[in-house]
Amino acid sequence: xxxxxxxxxxxxxxxxxxxxxxxxxxxxxxxxxxxxxxxxxxxxxxxxxxxxxxxxxxxxxxxxxxxxxxxxxxxxxxxxxxxxxxxxxxxxxxxxxxxxxxxxxxxxxxxxxxxxxxxxxxxxxxxxxxxxxxxxxxxxxxxxxxxxxxxxxxxxxxxxxxxxxxxxxxxxxxxxxxxxxxxxxxxxxxxxxxxxxxxxxxxxxxxxxxxxxxxxxxxxxxxxxxxxxxxxxxxxxxxxxxxxxxxxxxxxxxxxxxxxxxxxxxxxxxxxxxxxxxxxxxxxxxxxxxxxxxxxxxxxxxxxxxxxxxxxxxxxxxxxxxxxxxxxxxxxxxxxxxxxxxxxxxxxxxxxxxxxxx
Numbered sequence: 001x002x003x004x005x006x007x008x009x010x011x012x013x014x015x016x017x018x019x020x021x022x023x024x025x026x027x028x029x030x031x032x033x034x035x036x037x038x039x040x041x042x043x044x045x046x047x048x049x050x051x052x053x054x055x056x057x058x059x060x061x062x063x064x065x066x067x068x069x070x071x072x073x074x075x076x077x078x079x080x081x082x083x084x085x086x087x088x089x090x091x092x093x094x095x096x097x098x099x100x101x102x103x104x105x106x107x108x109x110x111x112x113x114x115x116x117x118x119x120x121x122x123x124x125x126x127x128x129x130x131x132x133x134x135x136x137x138x139x140x141x142x143x144x145x146x147x148x149x150x151x152x153x154x155x156x157x158x159x160x161x162x163x164x165x166x167x168x169x170x171x172x173x174x175x176x177x178x179x180x181x182x183x184x185x186x187x188x189x190x191x192x193x194x195x196x197x198x199x200x201x202x203x204x205x206x207x208x209x210x211x212x213x214x215x216x217x218x219x220x221x222x223x224x225x226x227x228x229x230x231x232x233x234x235x236x237x238x239x240x241x242x243x244x245x246x247x248x249x250x251x252x253x254x255x256x257x258x259x260x261x262x263x264x265x266x267x268x269x270x271x272x273x274x275x276x277x278x279x280x281x282x283x284x285x286x287x288x289x290x291x292x293x294x295x296x297x298x299x300x301x302x303x304x305x306x307x308x309x310x311x312x313x314x315x316x317x318x319x320x321x322x323x324x325x326x327x328x329x330x331x332x333x334x335x336x337x338x339x340x341x342x343x344x345x346x347x348x349x350x351x352x353x354x355x356x357x358x
Contacts (some may be wrong), residue, residue, distance in 0.1 A: 001053035003146075006286020009054075010142045010279065013127040014062035017282075021054025022118035022201050023240055026111045033107035050267035051114070056083070057285045063126040064273050064281055070215035073270050077211030080266050084204035112255035137279075146283040153350035155284055157293040157343060158268040161225050163338030164294030166265035168232045168332055169258040171299040173199050176329070177255075185245055195255050202259030210263045214270060218357045225343060228264040229336045231257050236333070240326045265292050274357045275350070295335050302331045 009017045024047050031044025063075045149155045172180075173196055181192040182257040212220040235257040239246050268288050276284045306328035311319045319326070350356075 001285040002289045003283065004056055004059065004286075005053045006283035007139065007142050007146065009058055009061060009282025009286070010055040010145070011136055011139060013136075014058040014065070014282075015121060015125045015127050016053045017058040017119045018062075018125065019122040021058065022114045022121060023050030023051070023055065024048070026114035026118065028284055029107050029111035029114060030225035033104045033111065043046055057282060057289055060269050061278075061281045062125070062127060062287050064278055072273055073215045074208065074211045076273075077207040077263060077266055080263065081204045081207040084200050084207070084262070087200045088197065088204070091193075091200070099323055110208060118307075142280075142283060145277075145280045146287070149276055149280060149284040150287055152354065153346045154271055154354050156290065157346040157350050158275075158284075158288045160339050160343035160346060161268035161271065162265045162288055162291035163295045164229045164336055165225060165261045165267075166338060167261070167299055167339070168229065168236070169199065169203075169261040170292060170296035171303070171332060172255070172258060174296065175300045176303055179244035179320045180329070181251065181326050184303055184322040184325040185251070186322075187248070187251075191248070195251060198252065199255045199259045202256050203262035205258055207266065210260070210282035211266070212323065214267050221270060222347065224264050225267055226340060228260050228342055232261060233333050233336060236329065240329060271357070291339075295339060299332045299335050302335070303328045 005017065017025060028044040028049075028051065030045030031047065032041050033040035053138055057077050062077055062181055063079060064072050067075050094106065094110075097109070101109070177196060177199075178189070178192045181187050181195060210224060214224060235254045239250055239254050242250070268291070269285060272281060272284050272288055307319055310324045310327055311321075
């Protein structure tokens with residue numbers, strides 16, 4: 001939903017999309033709370049995903065309407081950090097509340113919070129410092145602006161930034177981290193859960209730090225974007241090449257290294273902030289925000305196909321053997337390296353044609 005939401009965002013503004021997103025999440029959580037069938041619950045989760053899609057890029061656009069330059073860059077990182085803290089809340093206090101109050105009350109409570117958020121945003125938030133009414137360009141104009149921005153090397157540089165930095169950590173956190181740590185390396189599910197929380201905390205805590213560093217100049221921003229995924233590859237190579245069960249401290253190190261990718265991917269929106277007009281940021285950022293998730297899905301599917309192929313003809317119980325993971329997980333390196341090379345290509349072209357940012 002990133003591109004459709006981005007188009008609507010450029011047309012209607014952040015306040016409308018943030019309010020709509022919160023209402024969509026409230027509706028989805030209510031469906032999850034009282035769903036009579038699994039199909040209804042899945043539809044509720046889709047509504048939550050729709051609301052989430054409205055939230056992030058609307059927040060980025062609003063921040064860039066209120067702030068400029070280094071202040072905008074820092075604000076983006078701090079807002080992403082607050083979002084990561086929401087994941088921590090869902091993993092710890094919400095689980096406790098779910099066990100205490102039960103499924104329906106817990107998810108109805110989440111729906112009430114989302115509804116309250118929608119009301120607050122609608123009553124208080126402003127798209128820009130002035131109280132001028134948001135201009136609503138025609139959809140045809142928004143689409144034309146999107147095509148123009150997607151064709152620019154600077155926007156593609158931002159896309160490949162997001163693609164190469166975020167993907168390895170997302171692949172680990174969303175799907176393959178738990179089976180790799182438990183079935184592959186032989187650690188408990190509690191250890192795997194703790195590593196996932198550490199991943200989120202790394203994302204959250206390093207955002208403002210990387211934002212402050214990147215705000216000092218393009219040379220530092222580019223180094224973070226290049227070396228963050230390379231460091232992740234090195235960490236994975238060490239872990240996968242370890243001759244026996246990898247020590248826990250090394251898994252902790254791996255999670256912290258790939259956890260840098262989340263805040264590093266936020267630097268993609270520094271490029272759109274610099275090169276794209278403010279009233280066109282919604283659709284441009286929607287396109288850029290696809291990058292990391294597209295790469296993550298490619299990685300997740302590729303690892304799965306390889307595991308199935310390697311295990312063909314063997315017992316199902318051996319599917320997640322450590323040796324199988326050692327052969328399948330390196331496929332992610334090809335995706336990451338491809339993304340970094342495309343970033344370097346479009347960075348060079350953007351510098352030549354559109355100018356190098358400070």
